[in-house]
Amino acid sequence: MAAIATTTTIPRVVIIGAGFGGLAAAHALKHAPVDLTIVDRRNFHLFQPLLYQVATASLSPADIAAPIRSVLRGQANARVVLDKVVDVDRRARRVVTENGRSIPFDYLVVATGARHSYFGRDDWAVAAPGIKTVDDATRVRAKILKALEEAELEDDEAIRKALLTFVIVGGGPTGVEMAGAIAELVRHAAGRDFRRISSDNISIVLVEAGPRILPGFREELSSSAHHALEAMGVSVAIRTMVTDVSDEGVMLGAMRLPARTVIWAAGVKASPAGRWLDAPVDRAGRVKVEADFSLPDDPAILVIGDTAAYAGTDGAMLPGVAPAAKQAGHWVGSLIATRVLSAPEPVPFRYRDAGSMATIGRKFAIVDLGWLRLTGFPAWLLWSAAHVWFLIGFRSRLSVATSWLWSYLTYERGARLITGREIALARPATETLQQKDAA
Amino acid sequence: MAAIATTTTIPRVVIIGAGFGGLAAAHALKHAPVDLTIVDRRNFHLFQPLLYQVATASLSPADIAAPIRSVLRGQANARVVLDKVVDVDRRARRVVTENGRSIPFDYLVVATGARHSYFGRDDWAVAAPGIKTVDDATRVRAKILKALEEAELEDDEAIRKALLTFVIVGGGPTGVEMAGAIAELVRHAAGRDFRRISSDNISIVLVEAGPRILPGFREELSSSAHHALEAMGVSVAIRTMVTDVSDEGVMLGAMRLPARTVIWAAGVKASPAGRWLDAPVDRAGRVKVEADFSLPDDPAILVIGDTAAYAGTDGAMLPGVAPAAKQAGHWVGSLIATRVLSAPEPVPFRYRDAGSMATIGRKFAIVDLGWLRLTGFPAWLLWSAAHVWFLIGFRSRLSVATSWLWSYLTYERGARLITGREIALARPATETLQQKDAA
Known part of the structure; x- marks a missing residue:
């Protein structure tokens, strides 16, 4: 076979996904004698930990994104393909894309990340969007800002209340950060610009099924975060299950909470890489891998980051966080090089x-x-420094730092735009308005 | 009638459109004893003169947009309504919106701007998008960046050539600025990041039907701009008519020019305000107004900016530019106040x-x-200072100034993102790839 014959010359490495894991793997292969291809369906690497700040109008998408080509500019052995992977042909050793490309590989690194999981209730996705992509974030941003606009003009008290109730489902880091950012956006920045919205009629509710928020942290830190949220006016509902979600609100156990804005931060499932690879996956869809991140029956296919179920030597699962993906990416890149x-x-x-x-x-x-x-303001300073530092690209760092400083000093939100084609407001509000008008 | 009866208390002024004209009218009414409502289908005012820089990845949308509520924060007599106007009921003195709102007015200012005009060939709009809104600009940005991505991977020479040919139709300020910005984006910033794209295989063509570009300028300045464009590698085709546009390219008279990216900057027509008002319009759809911007038969309805056909005392038409809209807005605001x-x-x-x-x-x-x-670099410095100065909002000014400085010093493009849901690449390229793969 021609594809195999060429391996005697220069090995072809294909990396699917230019997230933290994929880019780390690419960088580790910088000086290796390989022919490297990075495939991603987006032309930019996204600094996902700050995506909630795009959703809450503090940052612009470009502040937390860097074109993949720019990131890999100095890497002569790498080429970038903008396309969506739809399958992996393991027998022919090729990656198959949506646009009919077929990219041969000798080594394959799969780093395609995760998507939201609604625990089998995918019909909740429309009413309760999550935040994984830039488009998710600008859509959530539009949703929050539109709710404020509608509330300002709404005379029906019950509808106003539902428009000013923001529910965040999931008490992990994303949910907690989102709840805090929404509280600030709604109470401060927007509070100045709206005539009929006051702190009294706004509810922000963070819902967590477990006994405490931020279960990944020590108990005293998680309790300190809990108190900080409450001080900002966020109601934290622990040991509370969301049993239904609709455009009208959520069911918390047997209690109905009318809310027009519901944001999902409760769970993720791996990308469909397991299906492409025809490999065993765990309950969250993550591909089960060996100690070297390879498929059990295929040492040249390595799966990392949120796509992989990796059990450490101590039996603990590798967490789905950026540093773990980076470290795994670096390690598999080095492995291939050796x-x-x-x-x-x-x-x-x-x-x-x-x-x-x-x-x-x-x-x-x-x-x-x-x-x-650390907790409190010193911790916030450290958090800011770390996040600005890890942002890829000098301009993004500069831009984020100035945006934060500006927003910090003035409580101003620089990116408060409702974009996208669907500017029509929600139907229920419309009908009510028409009825009122007719009356 | 109840609506009229209330005018004995406090007059209601409705302004449709928060562009340059609408905001200037609102500001002029700041201290007037009126009940002011500004209706816009977007929640932000857009600094349109710099929109082409969003389309060419220099600036982010938030850099040139300011929430209308923030702009009018200090104006106690103004309220903002986010909704799309669909009609004006002149008999009932009400503005009717898409969401069924019906907003009564005693004075109405219509400042709804203009849209693209394809001179009766609206079917060209898909293949040759123009740039009037933020969504237009991000779509054009994605189109240009995707063409580069596809060209990088394309082996068929003819298709590569078409992917690397960028046609801008219309030699007015927008077309000229767009051509210059595309030349820079494609030749410098992108040139560094792509392995197989060089200046030799890129064509940028500016097409103008008239005898010279920038007909609004003196002849020597327009000739100087012509030479500057050519020095940047832009082919300027004057006295050239576009006779057809398709996904495959344009027809320039009888000559076929294959091009995957065609951008429309050739003409505008007024918003459909003439239809709402049931008022006489000119050929470009602009409402014919009196010397005080009022409708001939309705002194309380004033039409300004690109929506109006206004003949000055010297018979010359008021040009469709931001300063003219601002001045008219200020004047009609003062008129209503008096x-x-x-x-x-x-x-x-x-x-x-x-x-x-x-x-x-x-x-x-x-x-x-x-x-x-002035021409050349001193003129550029003045242009930059003026545009940063007129941007609404301190943060935007700061952000644009730093973006420009950064981009100027490094040739880096900060906002090179392909966003939006349609990431699928163009069909023709796909088919070719599949054929090649099968071969």
């Missing part, structure tokens, strides 16, 4: 947990680095 | 032409202030 060069393999992968942080608004964060635990 | 207060009417409107400027890339502009004519 195999190609027939060099000794790297020491077995071991996850170095550098700690966790989460922020609640523009004044408060919690940080746990193991050797250092 | 009528409400039964004060003496303002002196008749007279357009003060402060001059014109246009920029070609990041180094060259032409400026004609009447008493001062």
Whole structure:
């Protein structure tokens, strides 16, 4: 077969996904004698940890995104393909794309991330969007801002109340950060611009099924975050299950909570890579991999990041966070480099947990680095510094830093735009207005 | 009638459109004893003169947009309604919106701007989008960037050539600025990131039906802009008619020019306000108005900006530019204020032409202030200062200034994102790839 014959010359490495894992793998292969192809359905790498700030109008999409070609500009052995992968032909050793491309590989790194999971209730997705992509974020931003616009003009008290009730489902870092950011957006920045919206008629509810928010953090930090949210006016409902979601609101157990804005931060499932690879997956759709991230029956196919179910030597699962994806990407990149060069393999992968942080608004964060635990404003400063630092690209860093400083000093929201084609407001409000008008 | 009865208390002024004209009218009414409503289908005011920089990835939408509520925050007599106007009921003195609102007025200011005109060939709109809204601009940006991505991967020479041919139809300021910006984007910023795209295989063609580009400028300035464009590698085709447009390219007279990216900057027509008002319009759809911008048979309905056909005392038509809209807005706002207060009417409107400027890339502009004519880099500096100065909102000014400085120093494009749901690439390229793959 021609495809195999060419491997005797220069090995072809294909990386699917230019997220944290995929880019780290590419960088680790920078000096390796390989022919590298990175395939992504977007032309930019996205700094996902700050995506909630796009959804809450603090940052613009371009602030947290960098074109993949720019990121890999200095890497002579890499080429970038903008296309959506739809299948992997393991027998022919080819990646198949939506546009009919068929990209041969000798080594394949799958780093396609995760999507939202509605635990089998995919019909909730329309009423309760999550935030994984730039388009998700601008859509959620439009939804929040439109709810405020409608509330300002609404005379029916019950509808106003539903328009000014914001429910965030899921008490992990994304849900907590989103709740804090919405509280600030709605109460401060918007509060100045709207005549008929006051803090009294706004409800922000963070719903968590477990016994506490931020279960990944130590109990005292999670409790401190809980109090900080409440101080900002967020109602935190723990041990509370969402049993239904519709355009009209949510059911919390048997209680109906009317709310026009519901945001989903409750769960993820892996991308459909398991299906492409025809490989065993766990309950969250993550591909089960070996200690070197390879498929059990295919050492040249490596799966990393949120797409992989990776059990460490201690039995603990590798968490679905950016540092874990980066470390795994770097490790598999090095592994491929050593195999190609027939060099000794790297020491077995071991996850170095550098700690966790989460922020609640523009004044408060919690940080746990193991050797250092912080809460409050010092933690927020550290959080900001770390996030600006890890942003790819100097301009993004500069831009985010100035946006934050500006927003911090003035409570102003710079990116408060409702874009997109669907500007029509929600139907129920319309009907009510028409009835009132007729009356 | 109840609606009229209330006018004995506080007059209701409705302004449709929060562009340059509408906002100027609102500001002029700041201290007037009126109940003011501004209706716009967007929640933000857009600084349209820089929209082409969003389309060419220099700026983010939020850099050139300011929430209408923020702009009018200090104006206690104004309320903002986010909704799309679909009709004006002149008999009942009400503005009717898409969402069934019916807003009563005693005075109405119509400032709804203009849209593209394809001179009766609306079927060209899909293949040759224009740039009037934020969504237009992000769509054009995605189109240009996708063409580069496809060209990078395309092996068929003819298709590559068509992908790397960019046609701008219309040699007015928008077309000229767009051509210059595309030349820079494609040749410099992108040129570094793509392996197989070089200046040699890129064509940028500016097509103008008339005898010269920038017909609104003096001949020597327009000729200087012509040379500057050619120096940047733009082919300027004057006295050239576009006779057909399709996904495959354009017909220039009898010559077929294959091009995958065609951008329309050739003509505008007024918004459908003439239809709502049931008023006589000119050929471009602009409502014919009196010397005080009122409808001939309705002194309380005033039409300004690109929506109006206004002949000055010298018989010359008021041009469709931002300063003219601003001046008219200010004047009609003052007129309403004096009528409400039964004060003496303002002196008749007279357009003060402060001059014109246009920029070609990041180094060259032409400026004609009447008493001062500049070309080249000094003109570019003046152009930049003027545009940053007139941007609404301090943050936008700061953000645009830093973006420009960054882009100027590094040739880097900060907002090179392909967003939106339609990431699928063009069909023709796909088929070719599949055939090649099968071969």
